[in-house]
Amino acid sequence: DAGVIQSTRHEVTEMGQEVTLRCKPISGHDYLFWYRQTMMRGLELLIYFNNNVPIDDSGMPEDRFSAKMPNASFSTLKIQPSEPRDSAVYFCASSSSPYNEQFFGPGTRLTVL
Amino acid sequence: SQQGEEDPQALSIQEGENATMNCSYKTSINNLQWYRQNSGRGLVHLILIRSNEREKHSGRLRVTLDTSKKSSSLLITASRAADTASYFCATDYSGAGSYQLTFGKGTKLSVIP
Numbered sequence: 001d002a003g004v005i006q007s008t009r010h011e012v013t014e015m016g017q018e019v020t021l022r023c024k025p026i027s028g029h030d031y032l033f034w035y036r037q038t039m040m041r042g043l044e045l046l047i048y049f050n051n052n053v054p055i056d057d058s059g060m061p062e063d064r065f066s067a068k069m070p071n072a073s074f075s076t077l078k079i080q081p082s083e084p085r086d087s088a089v090y091f092c093a094s095s096s097s098p099y100n101e102q103f104f105g106p107g108t109r110l111t112v113l
Numbered sequence: 114s115q116q117g118e119e120d121p122q123a124l125s126i127q128e129g130e131n132a133t134m135n136c137s138y139k140t141s142i143n144n145l146q147w148y149r150q151n152s153g154r155g156l157v158h159l160i161l162i163r164s165n166e167r168e169k170h171s172g173r174l175r176v177t178l179d180t181s182k183k184s185s186s187l188l189i190t191a192s193r194a195a196d197t198a199s200y201f202c203a204t205d206y207s208g209a210g211s212y213q214l215t216f217g218k219g220t221k222l223s224v225i226p
Binding site for chain 1: 119148207216
């Protein structure tokens with residue numbers, strides 16, 4: 001089992017540019033979660049999906065953020081336009097049930113200049 | 114606001130000593146989980162304790178849960194240098210058709226060889 005895959009470990013972009021983060025959950029997991037981690041705010045849940053359907057996006061900070069899950073093996077988190085305050089580590093996690101353990105990817109460190 | 118708050122924020126001990134970290138939360142929960150995060154890595158699940166359980170063990174880890182005080186503790190016995198990491202408690206609750214897993218800001222543990 002390869003675990004949750006976030007193939008891009010570091011992403012650097014300039015303010016105003018669009019940035020897309022990608023995630024491949026563990027096969028068979030019906031739940032996928034996107035988190036953001038910063039020193040100031042800690043780890044925050046942005047959005048989660050169940051069977052590819054967004055269930056709760058109340059943690060998405062602004063309309064500049066959007067997430068999709070076109071199929072069970074792929075999800076994206078897009079920021080458009082990006083701003084320096086979006087700089088953070090973005091984690092994807094998956095689980096078989098929301099009440100069980102979550103398996104985290106290695107994270108993508110986003111730097112917006 | 115975040116559900117779980119860990120205490121202390123940082124802890125430094127000698128190898129072989131025991132490490133105790135505490136977590137307090139505010140509202141009723143279904144489960145409480147503890148995760149570890151090594152520097153630059155994703156979170157790794159350690160242990161889950163359900164709201165009707167009071168104590169749970171896993172190897173050198175012992176977790177207690179006191180729902181009347183809304184608190185939990187994580188004890189790592191006979192610490193090793195490899196235990197150096199940040200430790201997070203996460204509490205979950207569900208309501209209004211949604212689910213939330215909320216992480217505290219973590220305790221940074223340093224184990225000195």
